[in-house]
Amino acid sequence: MNGIKNINIGGYPFAIDMEAYFALEDYLDTIKVHFARSAGYQDIVDDIESRIAEIFKDKPNAMEVVSLAQVHEAIAIMGTPEEFGATANDEEDYDHIPKSEWVFGKKLMRDPEEKVLGGVCSGVSAYFGIEDPIWVRLGMAGLILGMGVGFGLYIVLWAVMPEAQTASDRLAMRGEDINVENISREMENGFEIFTESATKFGEKMTAFGDKFTNKK
Amino acid sequence: MKKMKNPMTAVKAQMRKGVLEMCILSIIEKEEIYTSDILKKLKASELIVVEGTLYPLLTRLKNAGLLDYNWKESTSGPPRKYYTITAEGSSFLKDLKSSWKQLQKSVTQSMK
Numbered sequence: 024m025n026g027i028k029n030i031n032i033g034g035y036p037f038a039i040d041m042e043a044y045f046a047l048e049d050y051l052d053t054i055k056v057h058f059a060r061s062a063g064y065q066d067i068v069d070d071i072e073s074r075i076a077e078i079f080k081d082k083p084n085a086m087e088v089v090s091l092a093q094v095h096e097a098i099a100i101m102g103t104p105e106e107f108g109a110t111a112n113d114e115e116d117y118d119h120i121p122k123s124e125w126v127f128g129k130k131l132m133r134d135p136e137e138k139v140l141g142g143v144c145s146g147v148s149a150y151f152g153i154e155d156p157i158w159v160r161l162g163m164a165g166l167i168l169g170m171g172v173g174f175g176l177y178i179v180l181w182a183v184m185p186e187a188q189t190a191s192d193r194l195a196m197r198g199e200d201i202n203v204e205n206i207s208r209e210m211e212n213g214f215e216i217f218t219e220s221a222t223k224f225g226e227k228m229t230a231f232g233d234k235f236t237n238k239k
Numbered sequence: 240m241k242k243m244k245n246p247m248t249a250v251k252a253q254m255r256k257g258v259l260e261m262c263i264l265s266i267i268e269k270e271e272i273y274t275s276d277i278l279k280k281l282k283a284s285e286l287i288v289v290e291g292t293l294y295p296l297l298t299r300l301k302n303a304g305l306l307d308y309n310w311k312e313s314t315s316g317p318p319r320k321y322y323t324i325t326a327e328g329s330s331f332l333k334d335l336k337s338s339w340k341q342l343q344k345s346v347t348q349s350m351k
Contacts, residue, residue: 034317054291063298070274070294073317077275080316102289 027088033073035080039089045188046094047075057104071101130195132187141181149196255286260296261335262286267306268324268332277322297322305331 025041032047039047054071058064078097079089130150137145137156144163145156153159166173187196194205259281266272266280274297281287300306305328310318324332 058295061295061298063295063302066298066301067294070297070320071291073319074274074290074294076316100290102291104291106289107291107295 032079033069033076035076037076037079037089038087040091043089043091043094046091047097050094050098053104057107075101130187130192131184132192132196133181133184134193134196135186135188136193141177142186143177143180143184146184146187146196147180150198152198258339259286259292260300261332261339263293263296263300264305264324264328264332264335267322268329271309271321271323273311273319273321275319300328304328 028039028041028044030037030039030044051068051072055064055068058067061067075097078100079093082093132146132149133142134145134149134156135142137149139145139160144159148154148156148159151159163173163177166176185192187193199205262281262284263277266277274293277297278287278290278293281293282290287293297306301308305325306322307325308320308322311321312318
């Protein structure tokens with residue numbers, strides 16, 4: 024059961040299936056990374072987004088929700104950065120923007136897959152490259168117990184830090200490069216974690232059910 | 240899903256890349272035109288395979304002062320870019336075309 028999101032693509036409103044939305048966002052991220060060093064970055068990215076909106080609108084059922092199949096189709100039409108026929112290295116006549124000014128960097132985000140409460144501590148430790156969130160949690164617990172300061176800090180961080188939802192979010196959370204390989208890897212891991220949670224949930228429910236049948 | 244890399248594909252792509260900007264300028268010189276129509280013509284003559292190839296080239300040509308665009312309102316959505324060639328673009332295209340003719344001659348000659 025998927026949700027639906029209302030979004031703006033190239034200035035035009037669309038209702039889009041959640042799955043499709045994540046796939047589209049990941050694709051646009053690889054485009055952005057590919058052109059990150061080009062002086063014409065914003066123009067190119069905007070043009071591509073507008074064209075994708077046109078492709079969706081050209082469909083006879085333009086009133087309906089954009090599906091994952093449509094996103095895949097649009098990607099096939101537009102092509103992946105490798106298929107554009109020019110690698111970032113080829114574009115010598117693009118003015119080079121120093122890496123410090125690139126659009127991407129590490130984002131401080133909550134980690135919904137590694138969370139005890141809100142994923143705040145795991146997000147913070149991912150940002151600082153600390154493998155095991157336990158240290159940040161201990162530190163946070165110390166702050167809370169010690170002076171009560173930590174409690175407010177935790178709430179503020181929880182409210183302020185966005186949750187890392189898409190594959191590219193998770194990469195940005197850890198400061199990894201957003202490219203096609205990493206995103207495919209993240210998406211595979213995402214599905215594994217989902218099946219794990221689903222299996223655990225199933226086991227819990229079975230155990231719960233067993234309790235009742237045994238008591239009878 | 241990785242595609243098998245055929246070295247000949249790279250050679251052909253290189254060839255196309257060389258003439259693509261000239262063809263884009265030539266298309267726009269004929270008449271003011273929307274991006275979507277440029278794409279139709281390029282795909283019809285099989286100069287591009289995927290649409291994404293066009294955009295960085297258009298931006299580069301525009302930043303070099305060879306092209307210009309206007310925003311035209313559209314009843315069915317947000318405004319669209321309507322490209323025209325500049326005077327500089329026209330004279331550059333003329334140079335390119337004579338280069339191309341020269342190249343054609345040389346290639347034909349060398350294949351005899």
